[in-house]
Amino acid sequence: MSDQNLLRKMWHIPHLVLIVLMCSNVWAFNGELAELECPDDCDCHYFRVNWMTDCSDSNLTEIPYDELSLNVYVLDLNDNLISDVQPFPADIKMRRIQLAHNSMTEVKKESFAGLNYLIDADFSGNRITKIDPDAFDDSPGFITLELQSNPLAEVEGPFLSIKSLLYLDISNCSLRRLNENFFSNITSLSTLDLSENPLNVIDDNKGFYPLISLETLKLSHCNLSWISNDAFSKQGRLKTLELSGNNLYKTDWSAVLNNLIRLESFDLRKSGLVHLPETMFDMNLYLRTVILAENDLINLDVASTLGNLQQLDVLDLSYCNLTLPLSEDAFANATKIRTLYLSGNSLFASDLLVALAPLTNLNKLSLSNCGLSRLPDTFHKFLSLQELDISHNPLNDAFVKLLAPLETLEYLNMGYSNLSYIHPASFSKMTSMRRLVLSGNDVNSLEAGLFGDLTRLESLELNFCGLRRPLNATLFFNNFTYTDLTELRLAGNPLRVSPTGPLLPKQLSRLQTLDLGNCNLTFLPAEAFYWTRNITNLILMGNHFSYPSDLRFLEILPKLEMLDLRYNNLTTFSPKQISLNPNVEKLKLIGNPWKCDCSVAELWDWAHLIKGDLSILEGSTIAAEHITVGKSKRKKLLACHYDTVKQPLPIVISKTVPGRKPFLKSQRTLTASNRTWAKYVRESGCEPMPTLQRTARAAIQPEGYVSDEWVHMKLAHHQQNTWALAALNSIMVYVALMSILGLTYLISQKRTNQPISDKDN
Structure with a gap:
């Protein structure tokens, strides 16, 4: 049989399967997928193509078992008063259960018996002290368990017996010791978070030995003072190791990291380090991200310690109290660095001039809060430099000559730099600039022509600048439309708005995002956006709008997509307020009375x-x-x-x-x-x-x-029909994938001269 004949045979398979599935879908749509049960104290709806039951924050003391649909996909019971979990109805198809921030004290096996489809569970923020190791025996596909912020009692023997578990979060669980069999029955773990447990030391009890598949390990803020040399000797697959917020100055780093030859990301932020051995990273040649920020590395010789890391891409040395001058060979071997953070160190422009010279691939440089009164004359060498942060430096008003070489820069942050005046020629040569941040400078007035040459500017941030009036036309070229300038942020300015007339000049007619949050506004005139009718995102949060009549300006924004009115004084809002904004896709109204x-x-x-x-x-x-796994579920x-x-x-x-x-x-x-x-x-x-x-x-x-x-x-049935269409799309994708797999199999049989049976056909 030729490959072409195989293709002809396979062509009919998806059509037949699709017909069968469409017929079954019609039956399901009229029957099983009709309006499902919903407990009285809950909100139920389809999320994507799955039935969600949201019973969160409902003062529940027990789960409404009798009112649950057997087809529930996610059951959200967060922020209730539930202390005991009884067995769920037989045949329930629940995939994820969320019981965070309740009053549970124990996770019992009988509570979760029969949950054959369960994949994820979140019990964070309870009072759980004990967990039955076999609690999820009936869930063969169980992969994620979140138990963070529970006062777990000391465990003798295996903690859990879940062969399929891939993600375990037991951070902030009061664990003081991990016995050598703690992880012996969850050997498939790829991600483990033990942060914020008072472990004090990682000794030689071989606790981590069973975790041979581990790729991410988090041990931040564990009061660690010492890690044994062999603690991670079996974690040869480890790629990410986080140890921030400890006090590890006694640890022999060369020995600890010796076996982690695949390590790519290493975080030692604020870990009490005062000295790093020159051989520390000798075996970690694949390291791409090293974070050493907020350690007292007074005598760090950058060249000696980091010299062998030729694959290094991100280096964070911010707030390390560096006192040794950065030498000309500091980064001589780490020339692939693209992101470098040196913020919070007392630096001199002359040292930076020679130290940064080899970093010709530099893409992002942060020199924030470095006590700089001038910049090094070296930026012309960084042909790839796109982002520069020089904020929180006493730069005062001396800019023109210092910024002249930055002709290729696309992002510049000089916020909070003690500016009270900016010369109108400061940005005249920075014609590639796309984002400019001037926030936090007390520039009550801006000079005419200041932004005139920034014809490619896309985003301008002037938050908290003490501005009394919005931007006027004199700041830009006359009769020129800044077609790329689509984002303007003026939040936190005590704006005084005229009762009539446009708020912004005609040059900004292409503006799409405007932030006027926390500007002490009680109204805006109906003609406020006369020249800026292309606005799609309007942020007005944190102001004092009280009545729908205060929002008449919305009538001239036909392209509006997002309106942010959070934390105002609105008590009512009607669809008629946005009847002339047919493209609205998001209304943010939280925080109003x-x-x-x-x-x-x-x-x-x-x-x-x-x-x-x-x-x-x-x-x-x-x-x-x-x-989302690993994040706060509080809504x-x-x-x-x-x-x-x-x-x-x-x-x-x-x-x-x-x-x-x-x-x-x-x-x-x-x-x-x-x-x-x-x-x-x-x-x-x-x-x-x-x-x-x-x-x-x-x-x-x-x-x-x-x-x-x-x-x-x-x-x-409007929402139900919407779901049915999404379900049909999912079915079609599934059929296409199965057809491809079948075709691949048959062709492989043909090419390896294997007989193709009637069953295969």
Whole structure:
């Protein structure tokens, strides 16, 4: 059989499989994938193509087992009062459970029996002292366990028995000792975080010996004073080692690092080092990142200690109290360094002139807070230098001659440099500049023509500069549009805004991102953005906007995509405020004193039914960052409050409302005046506004007359239809992958002269 015949045969396979899957998908869409169960105290929705049940921050004392859908993918129970976990319903398909910040004291095997699909679990921030080593025996694909911030008791023998475990976080768990069998039954671990445990020493008890697959080890802030020479002798695959925040001045580094020949990243920030042996990195020739910042390396000879690291890409020596002058051979052998941090050391321009000369590949240089009053005349040698940070230096006003060589620089940060005046010719030759940071300088007024030559500028930051008025036209060339300048940040300036007229000049007509956060604004005129109608991202957080009528300026921003109104004084907001901004994709409204009334439901329905995506309201539902391994799961959610001074908390009676999931109980008594928007909308009984229904009807009805019942049905299943489309896309990707695998197999059989059976065909 030729390869072409094989291809013809394989062509029919995905079509047949796709037909079968599409038919089964129709059945599932009408049955299993119909509106799933949701506990009364939770918010449930599809996240990507998976059913999410968010019961976080609901004052729960027990898990609502009887109300859970068997198809739940992620169950979020963070920030409750749950102390005991009972067995879950049989056949539940849960992949991830989040029980962070509860009152658990033990992880028992019977609690998680039968969870055959479980992959990840997060129990961080509880009161757990004991864990059954066999707790996840019924979860053969279990790979991630987060237990950080629990007061674990001392362990005798193996800590866990999970052969499949790849990621374990037991940081800040009060562990003082690791017995030599602690890791003996989790030998597949690739990432281990032991940070913030008072281990004091890593001795010769062979505790790390079983972890032969380990690639990342974190031991930061463990009060370590000593590490034995053989502690990591079996970790030949280790690529990342973090030891910051310890006191390791007694450690024999040459011996400890001797076996880590594959080490690529090494972090010793703030570890009490006062001396580094010249042979420290002799066996670590693949090191690309070395962080030695915040150690008292007074007598460090850079050339002797780091001279052999010819693959070094990132070196951080910031705040090391370097007193020996940087010699001309300091970086003579490490010429591949592209990122160098020297901030926080007392340096002289003359020393930098000779020491930096070999670093012709330098891409990023940080000389922040180095006491520099002038710069070395060496930047013309750095043909690849793109980023320079000289902030927090007493540079005063002497710039023109010092900055003249920086003609190829793309990013310059000279914030907080004690500037009160900037000469108008300071940036005249820096025509490649794309980002300029001048924040933190008390420049009450800016000279005419200051930014005129920066015709390629993309981002300009003038935060906290004491500016009383926005930028005016004289700062730029007349009759010239700065087409690349798309970002302007003016946060933290006490701006005084005129009651009428444009805020910014015509030269900035291509502006897309504008930051006016914390500018003490109570209003902006309706014509504020007359010349800057291309704005897509507008940041107004931390101001004093109180009424929707304060936001009339939004009417002339047709391209607006993101509006940030966090931490203002708004109590209500309606879709009509952004009806002339059809491209809005993100509204940030957290931190305002929202009232629990039907205006909240109106905005919710607008996002859900008209925009087709609840995530447009940041903080409305669970997001990707809330289920990311290794990060804080605490969410800031949109919340409103009942005015309990004027009326008591209402008794919620279950109502049938289009687009809302019904409650399982007929009525419920609220116990807290603060409600998340998700919970309030569900329990409020607020009907979708007639204008939203008409808009939805116009968007989805067929030709001819359509009844209100039909519209209600469509509204109720709008989100479900969106999910079905995503599911179909996933199926098609799966079929394509399987077809490729099958084709590869058959062709390989042909080319190796292996017979192709009827079963193979």
